[in-house]
Amino acid sequence: MPPFDVPEGDPFGPHNLPYGVFSLPGEDSAPRVGVRLGDHVLDAGAAALALGSPYASLLARPTLNPLLAAGRTAWSDVRRALTAWVSVPSHRETIEPLFHPLSSVTLHLPFEVADYVDFYASENHARNVGRMFRPDAADSLTPNWKHLPIGYHGRSGTVVVSGTDVVRPSGQRKAPTDAAPVFGPSVRLDIEAEVGFVVGVPSAMGSPVGLSDFREHVFGLCLLNDWSARDIQAWEYVPLGPFLGKSFATSVSAWITPLDALDEARVAPPERTHELLPYLDDAAEEPGGFDLRISVSLNGHVISEPPFSTMYWTAAQQLAHMTVNGASLRTGDLYGSGTVSGPTERERGSLLELTWNGRDVLELPDGKRTFLENGDVVTLSAWAPGADGSHVGLGEVTGRVVAG
Amino acid sequence: MPPFDVPEGDPFGPHNLPYGVFSLPGEDSAPRVGVRLGDHVLDAGAAALALGSPYASLLARPTLNPLLAAGRTAWSDVRRALTAWVSVPSHRETIEPLFHPLSSVTLHLPFEVADYVDFYASENHARNVGRMFRPDAADSLTPNWKHLPIGYHGRSGTVVVSGTDVVRPSGQRKAPTDAAPVFGPSVRLDIEAEVGFVVGVPSAMGSPVGLSDFREHVFGLCLLNDWSARDIQAWEYVPLGPFLGKSFATSVSAWITPLDALDEARVAPPERTHELLPYLDDAAEEPGGFDLRISVSLNGHVISEPPFSTMYWTAAQQLAHMTVNGASLRTGDLYGSGTVSGPTERERGSLLELTWNGRDVLELPDGKRTFLENGDVVTLSAWAPGADGSHVGLGEVTGRVVAG
Structure with missing residues (x-):
């Protein structure tokens, strides 16, 4: 079942993991960082918090700017962590409820544009x-x-x-x-x-x-x-x-x-x-x-x-x-x-x-x-x-x- | 004595009152909104707080942006209030300690530039x-x-x-x-x-x-x-x-x-x-x-x-x-x-x-x-x-x- 079971060859598989900012309909509507996998988006900040990850401070945010500012080493570390979260079977129970179908979310401008x-x-x-x-x-x-x-x-x-x-x-x-x-x-x-x-x-x-x-x-x-x-x-x-x-x-x-x-x-x-x-x-x-x-x-x-x-x-x-x-x-x-x-x-x-x-x-x-x-x-x-x-x-x- | 007694004809008298952002040397060094009078700067946020002014939320800030965003009516009201603070003798005791000589402060970029x-x-x-x-x-x-x-x-x-x-x-x-x-x-x-x-x-x-x-x-x-x-x-x-x-x-x-x-x-x-x-x-x-x-x-x-x-x-x-x-x-x-x-x-x-x-x-x-x-x-x-x-x-x- 999705999202761990993204079809073989999906261009948004675990080798990709692009970042965005999304919100959910209804009361829990604050924008937050998401990562795309197939036709779902992972609430990355919620995942980080649920797994006790130190990257929650970069991901449980309303824009990508804190992650952007964190630099190359952090970017690689966060990406490695995300890859594990969406791939390692033992995380499945924790992570799966934090995915939302793309069709159900609103996507926002993912970062505050400077120049x-x-x-x-x-x-x-x-x-x-x-x-x-x-x-x-x-x-x-x-x-x-x-x-x-x-x-x-x-x-x-x-x-x-x-x-x-x-x-x-x-x-x-x-x-x-x-x-x-x-x-x-x-x-x-x-x-x-x-x-x-x-x-x-x-x-x-x-x-x-x-x-x-x-x-x-x-x-x-x-x-x-x-x-x-x-x-x-x-x-x-x-x-x-x-x-x-x-x-x-x-x-x-x-x-x-x-x-x-x-x-x-x-x-x-x-x-x-x-x-x-x-x-x-x-x-x-x-x-x-x-x-x-x-x-x-x-x-x-x-x-x-x-x-x-x-x-x-x-x-x-x-x-x-x-x-x-x-x-x-x-x-x-x-x-x-x-x-x-x-x-x-x-x-x-x-x-x-x-x-x-x-x-x-x-x-x-x-x-x-x-x-x-x-x-x-x-x-x-x-x-x-x-x-x-x-x-x-x-x-x-x-x-x-x-x-x- | 200064600063209430700005010399007659001073181009930075109470008819002017331009806004900036300044900081003091030493421990109390956070940037804050200031208003210039003669060769002194008034800590405008501190004055608003000391006088119980509702404009403290616009003035006790590290940039002018909140005041800028507040709009024409607020701009006029705040200016009227500031004029009174630096002119009415009954405020003198409260206000005077909140002035700092320009020579003693650091001036900062007064607002966050958008485009x-x-x-x-x-x-x-x-x-x-x-x-x-x-x-x-x-x-x-x-x-x-x-x-x-x-x-x-x-x-x-x-x-x-x-x-x-x-x-x-x-x-x-x-x-x-x-x-x-x-x-x-x-x-x-x-x-x-x-x-x-x-x-x-x-x-x-x-x-x-x-x-x-x-x-x-x-x-x-x-x-x-x-x-x-x-x-x-x-x-x-x-x-x-x-x-x-x-x-x-x-x-x-x-x-x-x-x-x-x-x-x-x-x-x-x-x-x-x-x-x-x-x-x-x-x-x-x-x-x-x-x-x-x-x-x-x-x-x-x-x-x-x-x-x-x-x-x-x-x-x-x-x-x-x-x-x-x-x-x-x-x-x-x-x-x-x-x-x-x-x-x-x-x-x-x-x-x-x-x-x-x-x-x-x-x-x-x-x-x-x-x-x-x-x-x-x-x-x-x-x-x-x-x-x-x-x-x-x-x-x-x-x-x-x-x-x-």
Whole structure:
């Protein structure tokens, strides 16, 4: 019987154990840390208390932040303990009542977001954008692109958990033929399929975090949809970058997959075409990429399968770059990879690219699309290779567009 | 005797009463809310407790956030109570022991910063930048500048209180003549003299905050120095805006001046040259500008006096713009005005403009400067007109540059 008897091959088996925050219906409704196993969630804090575990202080909490702050040794110890709790038969009687069906719980934003940074690390994506918006340029990449992972700060206060409706933003837009900007609901609402990295251990101002310290600071990853209003963005973004075209909502999955669950998914990033400055040179580091197979669906139909392994800049390089000027890290910092786009048309991570800025139409069983319509539901899901041919499932991130 | 007997004309008299957070040396060292009067600070929570005030729950706290969240009515009530506590002779015996000389306390970051946004609202500044970096453009402003207050998100985790040393950042820079970028300490470290606005009352996602709700959400203002590494910024900022050129440090004054202390300083903004969309049209609103006279000093020598009254976009317009897409506000959100520059050379709020990107040299009694050298101390101070010819002092923001 579940949950100990998760089916062989379940991508959320005991080899995975992602973390989230959930609440139960009714009176006992306080949010608490949960760990997913199959289609159940374990009340991790209650389990720790029931078994007299010293990790109760990290797990019997309403957010993941205390666990995030506890650091690499604690992360490994807690994971080892959880693996034992859900595997060792003698714990079964104690643990089993602390599982709840996923269908019966509410999932919450799993951590308090400190700063949110978004990168631009897919060469295919950056080249597609360059070809669309600077068709006459000699190079579809800007001159800095191969020398540093371009990024910018986003709005951490509007990071929401999967399942939260996304209100179509209003704002200014101006077509080249318009004499003046017009105001109204965005007519080019888009998605960006990304992976988000969650910082656990802070760093001091003035102390850069090197490539090899990635695992000491980053706890895990999630899926992230960086909703984008292309018309608002196009009018506002010169010279200081995206602002209202992005800040209305950023959705993250409810489950944070610890790096420790993804050891088998580490891969080398694409071959570097330019010499890197020493603080970004990862030739001597562990493989910096992750072989995550992302799937983007619109109203239930898969429209793209972006391969995360094609990302030019790695999460470790992004962390090193983000701190090389002495900027500090805080527990709960979140950084997005940037839109994940592979080399082929079916691997593009935004409607902007999939429809070539609205020139082409996506034919779906329930109608045609260029950008999103109200009522549309977008879902990102992903898996990664685990040991012995297993799959490690990443929690999905989904959101429905509603009228403002 | 002090502190009740603040000298007539003191810019920090009972008409001002800015809020901060301080701690005492020694065992009783917990940070707590303080209110400045002359050159003393009142332990506001202790005063509230001693007088049996219901506001102790807002004031006997380690940050201003609970007071910020309490809202406009509470802000006015608390201010009225504080005015009475420091003015009514019968309170003197109770209150006087709760004052501490400023020289004896440590001032802390007065609130927990949620999101930090920086604007670009001075027409003089934007035109100076345009003339320097796009000398061949027909208009020194970008096409969007007069239609919306351009802004971007900055790093809230590196907002520091006045007095914190600023470590010179390292990063990539590339001169046009360089074949590839080089790495090292910034050689064009600059300041930006700004005013910061502190949000108290949150708003819901999907619900824009209109111009007339400015006072319901914004508690007060501070001085802000948006330290900038021009060489890092120049190489990184296309296409997604400033990132590491700014994120290493942003300094704010230790004192937050409540809007209620600045009623006499409200002025109309400059005449609008372009028709504004309705959500930004402030013709029927209370005057949106603030007549703040800022002074920038470098190693004790005044190098500029930027007039805040010249800012084209007001703080209310910035708030309305920031939320018009449905982005929510949180208690502790901070937004900067952008560099304040007046029309004359002596009114420019950055070394970039004062030295015309290093072309001109500032002659100071202790040496020549284009950009900042290690050991340099930059201080912003300001005052605003109060009732009956009085001055309302804003707390200074100061910082010293140290080697990385």
